[in-house]
Amino acid sequence: MLIIGITGGIGVGKTVVCRMFQLLGVPVYDSDARAKWVMHHNSTLKEELIASFGPETYNEQGQLDRVYLGKLAFNNPERLSQLNALVHPHVGSDFKQWSDANAAAPYLIKEAAIMYESEVWRQMNRVITVYAPLEVRIKRLLQRDPHRTEADIKGIVAKQLSEEEKIARADHVVYNNDKQLVILQVLALHQQFLSLSSSLG
Incomplete structure (x- = not known):
């Protein structure tokens, strides 16, 4: 079974990316x-x-x-x-x-915020890191979570593995920076994973 991991820091948009894969018929484990x-x-x-x-x-x-x-x-x-x-x-x-x-699916996705910290990445065939710049993440989170302050968000980010480290360790990166279309990146990855799944037989 081909299992793809999705990770990324708070506010990068992991949920949005996972929903796109779900719309393509891929089972996602949150x-x-x-x-x-x-x-x-x-x-x-x-x-x-x-x-x-x-x-x-x-x-x-x-x-x-x-x-x-x-x-x-x-x-x-x-x-x-x-x-x-x-x-x-x-x-x-x-x-x-x-x-x-869900074994009948061509591949599965497992979303985990602490993919690397918990060593879950070792169980994945490939890992996608979702990336967004800190200022974009702060803006999104202040809108999504009115109870949080900018200091709260920066405190959470400081405790998480750095984005640079996650990108360096990932097999694929989805840029959710409001400049590149996420859906096109997801569609390209979907085709790659379908081909990989077929080659694994």
């Missing part, structure tokens, strides 16, 4: 959305999270308290590593089930 789903619905993971982070991890209705977990983990590298070590194997199992269910 790692962040599925991680949230697994954390809400996988009883084993729930027990592991409660054991590691306390009963406050879930509220009385059994819903994940993301604010509580975020305060504990996201500014504490050790706790964040602990959280990732618990969640990633379950998300990996979920992806395996999903990919098996």
Whole structure:
């Protein structure tokens, strides 16, 4: 099975690129959305999270308290590593089930913001990095997320792998900079991946 990874920093437009591939009939796995789903619905993971982070991890209705977990983990590298070590194997199992269910497709796409940081890129046949200049990303994010400030956005960007590093490590780059048409880049990649899939047999 040919699996293509899509990554990029916050605000670059990964979701837009993924939607274009979906419109072309390509199944897309959204790692962040599925991680949230697994954390809400996988009883084993729930027990592991409660054991590691306390009963406050879930509220009385059994819903994940993301604010509580975020305060504990996201500014504490050790706790964040602990959280990732618990969640990633379950998300990996979920992806395996999903990919098996979509095995008839010529290729699959897995979107992950931390493709390189989590070593997920090693499981991909090719990796696409979506790129947009920082000033464009800030403008988009301020419109999309009114609760964020420019300082908030720059803080998030500073914690992510640099765009230069992502581009250097990628097999393909989609430029979503409001200057080049994204759809033409996606169509060209789609044809490449269909040919690659055919050659793999």
